[in-house]
Amino acid sequence: MIENKTNKPQRDGFWEKLSKLNRRYIYMSVGICVIVPLLIRMRLPIFITxxxxxxxxxxxxxxxxxxxxxxxxxxxxxxxxxxxxxxxxxxxxxxxxxxxxxxxxxxxxxxxxxxxxxxxxxxxxxxxxxxxxxxxxxxxxxxxxxxxxxxxxxxxxxxxxxxxxxxxxxxxxxxxxxxxxxxxxxxxxxxxxxxxxxxxxxxxxxxxxxxxxxxxxxxxxxxxxxxxxxxxxxxxxxxxxxxxxxxxxxxxxxxxxxGTASVAMDPQSITHLLIMLFIVLANISYFVIRRKK
Amino acid sequence: MSTNIWVWIAALLTLSVYSFLYKDNPIYRFAEYLFIGTSVGYSIGFLYWNAFIPRIVRPVQAGDYIVLIPTFIGLLFFARFTRKWTWLVRYPIAISLGIGAGISIPLTIQAGIFRQLQATMVGDFTISNIIMVVGVICTLFYFFFSLEQKGVVGGVAKTGIWYIMIAFGAIFGYTVMARIALFVSRVQFLLHDWLGIIK
Structure with missing residues (x-):
């Protein structure tokens, strides 16, 4: 809950709830992003550096x-x-x-x-x-x-x-x-x-x-x-x-x-996408809440 | 599913460690202490058989008594455990520091400063080289504290901060990759070696 300018308690919106998300949901989503690509191979391309x-x-x-x-x-x-x-x-x-x-x-x-x-x-x-x-x-x-x-x-x-x-x-x-x-x-x-x-x-x-x-x-x-x-x-x-x-x-x-590293690259790439999504959402949440305050 | 008892032990210990993600619990702590204990035990046993026996015991048995001199100096480290003889620990520390500094200082300066400076200066006027040289100068300027960081100096220092921030971003990206890789490997072990679900 956050307080508005008239000090009346306001119900948490989507971004407030997101900023207080239980870390276990994050662990669980990372777990899913690792397990599923290992079970269902996508063979995403890997480029040589x-x-x-x-x-x-x-x-x-x-x-x-x-x-x-x-x-x-x-x-x-x-x-x-x-x-x-x-x-x-x-x-x-x-x-x-x-x-x-x-x-x-x-x-x-x-x-x-x-x-x-x-x-x-x-x-x-x-x-x-x-x-x-x-x-x-x-x-x-x-x-x-x-x-x-x-x-x-x-x-x-x-x-x-x-x-x-x-x-x-x-x-x-x-x-x-x-x-x-x-x-x-x-x-x-x-x-x-x-x-x-x-x-x-x-x-x-x-x-x-x-x-x-x-x-x-x-x-x-x-x-x-x-x-x-x-x-x-x-x-x-x-x-x-x-x-x-x-x-x-x-x-x-x-x-x-x-090799084991090649097999690991699918879950690796998917999880990186998830982490990027988390970073973007967390930043949006931060700025939205800051503006409300 | 694996029939190997060691695979089962490893799998159960892996799950015990990951149980911490839910919350701290005695099973997690058991796995943690077991890991520390086995690591220390392995290291002590390994050092005994791979350093003490072949480097001290066998030479002495073969009549090479000169190894007793460095052994004695090394044993002086244990003087730290007594109040009366604790001052003796200065000798092995002094010898280690002296040898270490003597060996490393000239080579470290050559490798870490001269060759790196040379690599920063020598090069073609390519875009990447210019970006690198500008980055080095601006970052070094940020750490130059004898001028107030205002005006041109402030601008250069601010560019240095941008370079540092980009470096932090790269380090964070690589760190995420490293940490996820550790987890992926454990999941591979559980799904492949233990459960046999994936090939």
């Missing part, structure tokens, strides 16, 4: 089956941002497996190694012939963050010493001719934090290593200045970036399976 295309090209140019070239993917995140970043890791691994590009996974965070293992298992479902230790590898977790990045520039095998299961790296032929960043044409950092800054500062600035990143939506806008300056060579921004990469893989016939 330049940062995703750049990252795809960087990976695609790595010589396949070359013992002196390896892509490194750093899974620098924990399960809280897994929905956005895990599809990126899986898509990147599929790209490497399909093109027979040698790839190693690592992590600067404690939880990242387990997620890297999950991503490789998921990617292997489509490429069951890839062999651990020959086509891909997961490095052991090493404490030290920036020190790890700097030491990799001197000697990768000495930095990690073992794989994630504790086996010595000497047992794996994939790293026989990998010494430092000179044999790593690109490194992709998947992160939901400021880890990408460490990679830029210590690997790109110090060793001129090509750094790409897969990043959560929340910090994706922060990446654009680094992209513009060329310090980051490609970016996957949030779930949309992951979906774009999955579509590029399908377009180029490197993967037949529809």
């Amino acid at each position: 330049p940062p995703t295309k750049s990252l795809y090209n960087v990976v695609d140019k790595i010589p396949p089956e070359d013992p002196e070239n390896m892509l490194i993917i750093s899974f620098d995140y924990d399960p809280s941002v897994m929905p956005e970043l895990q599809p990126m890791g899986v898509a990147l691994l599929k790209h490497c497996f399909a093109k027979k590009i040698r790839v190693a996974c690592m992590s600067l965070t404690v939880m990242g190694i387990g997620l890297a293992e999950m991503a490789t298992e998921k990617a292997k479902e489509e490429f069951p012939d890839v062999k651990y230790g020959e086509d891909y590898l997961i490095f052991a977790w090493v404490p030290g963050w920036s020190i790890v990045i700097l030491k990799m520039g001197e000697n990768i095998k000495e930095t990690f010493m073992a794989d994630y299961a504790g086996k010595s790296l000497d047992e794996f032929p994939i790293v026989d001719k990998i010494h430092n960043y000179e044999q790593v044409p690109a490194l992709v950092c998947l992160t939901g934090s400021s880890t990408y800054l460490s990679w830029i500062t210590y690997a790109n600035t110090r060793y001129n290593e090509t750094i790409c990143t897969g990043i959560t939506g929340v910090i994706a806008p922060e990446i654009y200045p680094w992209l513009q300056s060329g310090q980051i060579s490609g970016m996957l921004g949030g779930i949309k970036g992951a979906a774009e990469y999955e579509i590029l893989l399908k377009k180029n016939k490197l993967s037949k399976v529809e």
